[in-house]
Amino acid sequence: MSHVGVPRGTVRKRRSLALLTAGVLTIPVLAGCSSGDEETARGVPQDIAPAARETVADGSTVNWAVDALPATFNAFQADADSATTRITGALLPTLFPMDRTGQPKLNPDYLESAKVIEREPKQVVLYKLNQQAVWSDGREIGAPDFVAQWRALRGKDSAFWTARNAGYERIEKIERGADDLQVRVTFSKPYADWRALFSPLYPKEITGSPDAFNDGARTTLKNTAGPFVLRSVSKSKGTVTLARNPRWWGDRAKLDTLVFRAVAAKDRTQALADGTVDVADIDAATADRITLARRDRGNNGQPLNHGPGSEITPAQALRSWAQAHGSDEDAAEIAQAAREKNRKAVVAYAAEQKALRDFAVRKSLEPAYTQLALNGESGPLADDRVRRAVARALDREELARTVLGPLGLPAKPLGSHLALAGQPGYKDGSGALGEQNTKEAQALLADAGWTRGGAAEPPKDTKAGSEAEKKDGKDGKDAEADAEKKTTDDAEADKDSEEETDNDSTDKADKDGTDKADKDSADNEAAERKKADQASADRDSEDSAASRDEGLYIVGDDNKPGAPAPATVGSASAVHVLAPARTAAAQGTALLRQAGLLGEDGAVAATDKQPGGAAGAYAPVGTAAPAPAAAKGQLGKDGKTLTLRFVLPSGPGSQSLRSVGDKIAVMLEKIGIGTEITKVPDESYFKDHIASGAYDLALYSWPATAYPATDGRPIYAKPEPATDGSLLVEQNYTRVGTDHIDQLFDKAAAELDEKAARELMKQADARIWAAAGSIPLFQRPQLVAVDKKLANVGAFGFAAPRYQDIGFKNRQAAGSPADRKK
Secondary structure, eight states: OOEETSOTTOTTTSTTOOOOEETOSOOOOOOSOOOSSOOOOOOOOOBSOOOOGGGBOSOOEEEEEESSOOSOSOTTSTTOOHHHHHHHTTTSOOSSOBOTTSOBOOOTTTEEEEEEEEOSSSOEEEEEEOTTOBOTTSOBOOHHHHHHHHHHHSSSOTTSOOOOOTTGGGEEEEEEOSSTTEEEEEESSOOTTGGGTTSSOOOHHHHTSHHIIIIIHHHOOSSOOSSEEEEEEETTTTEEEEEEOTTOOSSOOSOSEEEEEEOOGGGHHHHHHHTSOSEEEOOHHHHHHHHHHHHGGGSTTOOOSSSTTTTOOHHHHHHHHHHHTSSOHHHHHHHHHHHHHHHHHHHHHHHHHHHHTTEEEEEEEEEEEEEEEEOOSSSGGGSHHHHHHHHHTOOHHHHHHHHHGGGTSOOOOOOOSSOOTTSTTOOOOGGGTOOOOHHHHHHHHHHTTOBTTGGGSOOTTOOSSOHHHHHHOOOHHHHHHHHHHHHHHHHHHHHHHHHHHHHHHGGGOOGGGBOHHHHHHSOHHHHHHHHHHHTTOOOOOGGGGGGOOSSBOBOSOOSSTTOOOOOOOSOSSOOBOOOOOOOOOOOOOGGGOOOOSOOSOOSSOOOTTSTTSOOOOBOOTTBOOOOOHHHHTOOEETTEEOEEEEEEEOSGGGHHHHHHHHHHHHHHHTTTOEEEEEEEOHHHHIIIIITTTOOSEEEEEEEOOSOHHHHSHHHHOOOEEOTTSOEEOTTOTTOOOOHHHHHHHHHHHTOOOHHHHHHHHHHHHHHHHHHTSEEEEEEEEEEEEEETTEESOSBOTTSOOOGGGOEEBBOOOSSOGGGSOO
């Protein structure tokens, strides 16, 4: 399942996938401490129901759910997505796929060997190809394919529309070796991650010309070299069908056909129950239903104690029956319709649950991690002391438990930006930031000038006098009198505007924030209209805000200190605020200091018309007015409250991210930092907010990689100013970086000694922690629903699938599983 939260265009290249729907589930290590020795943390094993090939039946078809049909079959284009990666993995050569420990491993189906044979004067790698390896048209895989791909991707010919593909620009030349099965690659400068190159490998017919590369490979692949070939693409059916490759020289594929079917995340439970798909990434809710279905297998036809109607008590059922058979015909008709609707829902749910018994939930940790991103380009987070304070307020272990604990997966926070637990280069580097410590977080904020009374203080650069004085040259007393009159007039105008807005916005009130005091003071007519909603709107806890509607609610900005909040002005959607997160601690180094001045784009602006008061809260009618910032303990500086914009995706698959975001907001509130939580559609989350920098805090994910020196650099590289005054950030959406970090990445990329390169990456990770632009939280969960009779497929973890080994255990009738009776 795709996830909101993982930027598109990361397919490379980071071997395992292109990522997220904002953070949930198809998806997810010791907190806060650093170790001087190599970590021995183990990753969670894959869960694929492994079976020997001789126990897997030949024939049949498997339907595999993907989020959508691939935008392109060219994995090197910017819009390549997770479906591109999944499908091309079965069709094209991958020379060094990741194994279950997250390391690149030579693929004997394509290579007999590949190694560095010279280091001086230049690095030379010699590939010896499997002599049986051929394209589906019968031509041998050879040096011409390597040459064509290098020329297309090296960046010298702008006619090829490619995404960033580091490493190819370091190649000086490619030659035929001693025979046609040898490819000799000479580098102009050393490149440690040479194993990342030429995967997937495309035939020269595609990479040899811009037209074929840019357009031809987007919709079809006529020449392939995997265990399957591309048979058809049906946009109307939403399917990509692969068939067994008759020219495949390796282990013969067990399946006759493999169908990738576009199924939206919200439709997957139904698709599984209908038999439309056999394999699907799922969320926790669907996983729970499958677990319940298998648990209920032996209930002997008894009614289910979950699902539609399960919450109806015997008394309610009796009352409903009485109404349906009562003398009041109108009431009886309504009751009968409701009972019939509920009966149909119960029957449909029971049928789905019966079908779901044939599936198993296979779970592991996805090769990707979720982070809290802190945008350091401007505003309060441009000060590294504020970023480190945010990080040190976070309880990362609690956040990991929130997502992983209910799934029965190890709830350990991640300790590295550049490796995951179980990979050889993993080491917990969070000690460079420091462990959670509320007092030290508060001290960092105080050192940065954020104090309890700061929101009530006028800006330091405020000049004496008024606008009238500047314009007309009046003496101080006249100007002061004019200013006082202007303030009075403005106050009256504000009052009129407030009353008018209050009436216009009554119907948009946020029922979650109401309390009895607000109801007593609200306008009688408005209270009458909202009575039904308010009756059930008591606040359960601080964490209950996670499920609120999209929108924005600015807390800490009141028209008058202690006054009721005015109605929302001009906003179509209700909003809420929570207090952000907990993560790790920091070493404050001058080297890691990013831009020292606070920007003027604070989310909540104080007005000179209201000296001594926190700037106003805009909340739905009926919402309790927040106490003034100073009373609540929220920090301020130069008349502004310390409030951060926290952007989260609003889609149904992103509930776990929103839960984490709400907990983070509460953690930050404890140290005096306020948050504005804004929920936005999944499809605009990255483009309109993360990539554009329109956020202070955000949650999204990055995939794991076996090549951190190559794949990590664009994510953590120091942004450079462009000619138009903007920043060139590559994939560093936090806009936080240092020259030292860049230098460590460059050294590691050129270091051919693997152990030395890993040490350089650990040093870089420690400095990334200390810069506090990105705070790793946890490795994402991976939940996959699989027909229980299928073998060698499920939650793969780090490893790439071996598509030729997937199949049904024992004998299965030929034909699509969609036609089978579950």
